[in-house]
Amino acid sequence: MKNKMIRTMLIMVSIILLAGVVTLVIIFKTEHTQKKSSPSIDEVVKSSVDIDQMTTNLKDNHIVQISIRLEANDKKAKEELTKRDFQIKDMMIDELSEMTSKDLQGEKGKVKFKTDLKNRLNKVMQDGEVVNVYITSYVIQ
Structure with a gap:
């Protein structure tokens, strides 16, 4: 027992x-x-695409000069973003033309711009997706 x-x-x-x-x-x-x-910073750099500085009008007739860097989730997505350069610039112009200088001056405005651009890009992406949008240069006149 x-x-x-x-x-x-x-x-x-x-x-x-x-x-x-x-x-x-x-x-x-x-x-x-x-x-x-x-991802490590090296991985971010390897999967990122720079969009050269562009100048466009805002909704309130101010001018913005802006450069961005797009982080893709993989190498194929980066290659697609490179090919879609002209579409990215067109989307940026569309987004910015609906914003005022006041909209872009605060953190909320920049975050909204980046989020809206990312969402629009991901709708057209076929190989992968945009993970982050970074503003690398920005001047309003």
Whole structure:
């Protein structure tokens, strides 16, 4: 009787320990995957495309000079963005022509511009997607 109880307790303790080890392995693997999911700066540079400075009118007749850098999710998407340079500039002009200088002066306006541009670009992208839009130069006159 005692022997049976000891064996049952050992089996239960073994199962609990095994469950704990499996849980720890899953937690550490998940943390490692999450840390690795954000790209390094070298990866960002390799998957980015610069859009040269352009000058256009805003809705309130002010002028903006702006340059951006688009970060794609992979090499194919970067190549597609390079080919779509003229479409990107057209979309930028469309977006900016609906904004006033006041809209662009604050952080909210810049974030809105970047988000709207990213969403428009992702609608036409066939190979991958735009992950981030960075404003690299910006002057309003």
